[in-house]
Amino acid sequence: MDVSPILDELNKPQREAVSAPPQPMLVLAGAGSGKTRVLVHRIAWLLEVEGISPLSILSVTFTNKAAAEMRGRIQRLLGMPVGGLWCGTFHGLAHRLLRMHWREANLPQTFQILDSEDQIRMVKRLLKTLELDENRWPPRQVAGFINARKDEGSRPQHLDDRGDPAQRELIRVYSLYEETCQRNGVVDFAELLLRSLELLRDNLELQAHYRNRFRHVLVDEFQDTNALQYAWLRLIAGDQNPIFAVGDDDQSIYGWRGAKIENIHNFTRHYPSCVTIRLEQNYRSSGNILKAANALIDNNRGRLGKKLWTDDRDGEKLHLYAAFNELDEARYITGRIKQWVDDGNLRSDVAILYRSNAQSRVFESTFNENRIPYRVYGGLRFFERAEIKDALAYLRLTSNLADDPSFERIVNHPPRGIGERTVDMLRQIARTERRPLWEVAAEAVDSGEFTARAAGAIGRFVHLIRQMNEEIKSLPLYEQVEAVISLAGLKEHFLAKEKGETGQARVDNLNELVTAANGYVHIQDDELPDMDELSSFLAHAALEAGEGQGDAGEDCVQMMTLHSAKGLEFSMVFLCGLEEGLFPHQMSVNEPGRLEEERRLCYVGITRAEQQLVISYAEQRQLHGQTRFNPPSRFLQELPEELVDEIRPKVQTYQTSYRAQARPATNVRPSHRPGSQTESGFSIGQQVSHAKFGEGVITNAEGAGAHARVEVNFETAGRKWLVLVYASLQKV
DNA sequence: CTCGGGCCAATTTTT
DNA sequence: TTGGCCCGAG
Numbered sequence: 001m002d003v004s005p006i007l008d009e010l011n012k013p014q015r016e017a018v019s020a021p022p023q024p025m026l027v028l029a030g031a032g033s034g035k036t037r038v039l040v041h042r043i044a045w046l047l048e049v050e051g052i053s054p055l056s057i058l059s060v061t062f063t064n065k066a067a068a069e070m071r072g073r074i075q076r077l078l079g080m081p082v083g084g085l086w087c088g089t090f091h092g093l094a095h096r097l098l099r100m101h102w103r104e105a106n107l108p109q110t111f112q113i114l115d116s117e118d119q120i121r122m123v124k125r126l127l128k129t130l131e132l133d134e135n136r137w138p139p140r141q142v143a144g145f146i147n148a149r150k151d152e153g154s155r156p157q158h159l160d161d162r163g164d165p166a167q168r169e170l171i172r173v174y175s176l177y178e179e180t181c182q183r184n185g186v187v188d189f190a191e192l193l194l195r196s197l198e199l200l201r202d203n204l205e206l207q208a209h210y211r212n213r214f215r216h217v218l219v220d221e222f223q224d225t226n227a228l229q230y231a232w233l234r235l236i237a238g239d240q241n242p243i244f245a246v247g248d249d250d251q252s253i254y255g256w257r258g259a260k261i262e263n264i265h266n267f268t269r270h271y272p273s274c275v276t277i278r279l280e281q282n283y284r285s286s287g288n289i290l291k292a293a294n295a296l297i298d299n300n301r302g303r304l305g306k307k308l309w310t311d312d313r314d315g316e317k318l319h320l321y322a323a324f325n326e327l328d329e330a331r332y333i334t335g336r337i338k339q340w341v342d343d344g345n346l347r348s349d350v351a352i353l354y355r356s357n358a359q360s361r362v363f364e365s366t367f368n369e370n371r372i373p374y375r376v377y378g379g380l381r382f383f384e385r386a387e388i389k390d391a392l393a394y395l396r397l398t399s400n401l402a403d404d405p406s407f408e409r410i411v412n413h414p415p416r417g418i419g420e421r422t423v424d425m426l427r428q429i430a431r432t433e434r435r436p437l438w439e440v441a442a443e444a445v446d447s448g449e450f451t452a453r454a455a456g457a458i459g460r461f462v463h464l465i466r467q468m469n470e471e472i473k474s475l476p477l478y479e480q481v482e483a484v485i486s487l488a489g490l491k492e493h494f495l496a497k498e499k500g501e502t503g504q505a506r507v508d509n510l511n512e513l514v515t516a517a518n519g520y521v522h523i524q525d526d527e528l529p530d531m532d533e534l535s536s537f538l539a540h541a542a543l544e545a546g547e548g549q550g551d552a553g554e555d556c557v558q559m560m561t562l563h564s565a566k567g568l569e570f571s572m573v574f575l576c577g578l579e580e581g582l583f584p585h586q587m588s589v590n591e592p593g594r595l596e597e598e599r600r601l602c603y604v605g606i607t608r609a610e611q612q613l614v615i616s617y618a619e620q621r622q623l624h625g626q627t628r629f630n631p632p633s634r635f636l637q638e639l640p641e642e643l644v645d646e647i648r649p650k651v652q653t654y655q656t657s658y659r660a661q662a663r664p665a666t667n668v669r670p671s672h673r674p675g676s677q678t679e680s681g682f683s684i685g686q687q688v689s690h691a692k693f694g695e696g697v698i699t700n701a702e703g704a705g706a707h708a709r710v711e712v713n714f715e716t717a718g719r720k721w722l723v724l725v726y727a728s729l730q731k732v
Numbered sequence: 733c734t735c736g737g738g739c740c741a742a743t744t745t746t747t
Numbered sequence: 748t749t750g751g752c753c754c755g756a757g
Contacts, residue, residue, distance in 0.1 A: 062746065062747080063746065063747080064746090064747085089746085089747065090747080091746085091747045092747085095747095113747090115747080116745095116746090116747085188747095189746085189747045190747090192747080193747095224746095253744080254744085254745075254746090256743085256744065256745095257744085257745065257746080355743070355744075356742095356743050356744070357743085357744085358742080358743090358748095358749085361748095361749090378745085412733095415733065415734095417733095419733080497734090542747085543747060544747085545746085545747080561743085561744060561745090562744080563743090563744045563745065564744090564745075582743095585743055585744080586743090587743065587744095588743085588744095597744095601744080622748070623742090623748090624741085624742060624748065624749085625748035625749080626748085
């Protein structure tokens with residue numbers, strides 16, 4: 001067997017990992033060390049060299065993007081499509097299991113997926129039913145509670161309120177929520193995982209079947225797994241089948257949403273025969289950037305340990321800009337980007353990374369002023385838009401008439417005279433009779449319980465849904481979507497309701513939905529023969545929310561949070577807002593564990609840069625409508641001095657540098673001591689001259705850094721406060 | 733049902 | 748400062 005195409009072009013540890021015998025493996029893959037490559041080549045190795053059937057391989061990722069990339073790269077490497085290989089996200093694969101075994105999992109065949117927004121709407125409704133005040137029980141938090149319990153594998157009956165009345169109520173909501181989902185045939189994201197875990201745990205026949213089938217389980221981004229996901233992996237792998245886990249504990253940044261860094265830390269303890277391999281050679285960044293990243297992350301405790309290195313030269317030093325305020329920060333970065341583009345580089349190779357989304361605004365307006373095209377990542381994705389969800393809700397309801405959340409969403413949307421009062425009555429009947437809203441509505445028309453007006457309106461709605469059901473049955477998918485949108489009158493509704501751009505944008509999106517349906521390839525799946533095209537499309541829409549904004553194809557500066565930058569790389573990276581309270585974020589500074597996660601986030605940010613990393617902080621920043629004076633981030637002091645070129649605005653003041661702050665956590669600014677000399681050489685009593693105001697003498701001073709001001713008593717113009725950065729005073 | 737004013741809170745995000 | 752949400756008026 002010629003193994004050269006699989007092992008060639010791999011470095012030693014990579015090759016070791018790829019060609020290892022079947023055994024539990026932990027591959028600690030540093031940033032830019034060829035992690036995906038190892039996974040892809042490992043699978044190729046198993047298929048080609050070990051002669052494993054694609055059916056015996058289960059490969060799990062977190063995002064659809066990662067799964068798609070993996071699949072694509074395997075096919076490219078092997079030069080052919082690999083059928084039968086299970087390669088997908090945790091949720092996608094769990095969904096697949098449930099579709100295949102819906103009976104055993106006690107679900108209706110037509111079950112639908114509840115996304116986060118649907119889930120919160122449902123919780124809201126249940127809170128009302130239970131007469132719980134939304135202010136005391138914020139639906140978001142209640143949903144969060146439910147998800148967190150599911151993520152640790154707990155059902156309501158497992159939970160103990162331990163005498164805590166608040167806990168008792170939450171468990172009650174969880175209980176009712178679960179019951180309602182079951183009756184409606186809907187399944188939320190966490191439920192996909194938990195339900196499939198229970199399925200395989202309790203159904204020994206299926207368990208044996210899958211353990212016998214999946215001889216190799218591979219996981220990407222292992223440091224991001226939560227308790228449920230890890231349990232799911234271990235259950236499928238059993239004792240015999242080895243898990244090939246790839247991850248980087250230094251890039252674990254999702255602890256706040258349940259990811260357990262312990263999973264990767266304790267992996268070798270769970271699997272004593274596990275072999276650990278470190279991928280430390282970095283193919284992305286130049287030397288100085290890596291040195292800075294290593295130095296920073298070295299401040300964390302309890303790491304598995306790893307030091308990135310490169311064959312590349314040291315490259316540019318890191319640049320650090322101390323901005324006067326957030327506007328100055330944006331202006332400086334704008335200047336650097338202009339320079340970058342003038343030098344013949346692409347804007348799309350530039351990324352602006354920030355800790356929180358709110359920081360994007362200043363950049364957006366500055367870029368607009370300067371005509372710099374940009375793209376902001378994050379925000380609503382395609383399938384999450386209201387108009388799209390409306391259209392999908394119609395489709396879902398025709399597909400599963402018991403889907404109450406969809407019913408609720410569209411029963412009066414567009415408005416058709418079915419008011420809150422009427423819907424409430426429907427709900428009440430539905431609840432007492434434990435039947436879906438749809439059935440109740442269908443019978444309400446003749447029941448005489450409703451006013452003629454309400455009954456008429458309900459009748460028209462029932463008729464509409466039946467008509468849709470009837471008309472779309474034999475149509476191809478995209479015509480089904482088209483027909484539903486038109487029968488529901490969604491376009492007319494949005495055009496009338498939201499005049500101008502918004503309305504038109506929604507119509508455009510609806511058209512785009514038809515196009516998406518037209519382009520949707522429903523792969524006939526041997527393992528899922530009963531899945532029709534529409535159901536498959538609906539599941540796709542729920543599981544894969546789609547891209548944020550359609551890529552205009554224009555060369556754009558990329559703007560995103562540090563979290564969404566993970567996994568990406570850019571020639572030039574601007575890491576902004578390095579201020580105490582902002583980054584590390586205020587909410588994380590008091591707990592060592594959370595602070596370390598912030599540091600890992602910073603590490604992720606630094607390691608995104610290939611050639612040039614520019615870090616900035618503002619000495620004063622508008623935050624929540626108030627001016628804040630935050631000291632430079634403690635992370636700055638953790639970067640070795642010799643790697644950083646500090647760029648300061650024109651004048652130096654007595655605050656030497658970001659390193660001068662002994663205790664960055666304090667928010668007290670040093671006050672001016674009379675007679676002391678500023679670094680720029682200005683001091684009280686100094687004779688100065690100004691281009692416009694002429695000559696004068698400094699009588700007072702305050703502030704620091706780029707923010708420093710002096711009071712000058714001019715001979716002709718009188719007393720004025722001047723910002724040193726802008727005044728360009730000359731000594732006389 | 734829809735619009736607008738007042739009030740409140742304010743990381744990070746994928747599925 | 749902004750945005751989301753609730754409530755009351757039309």
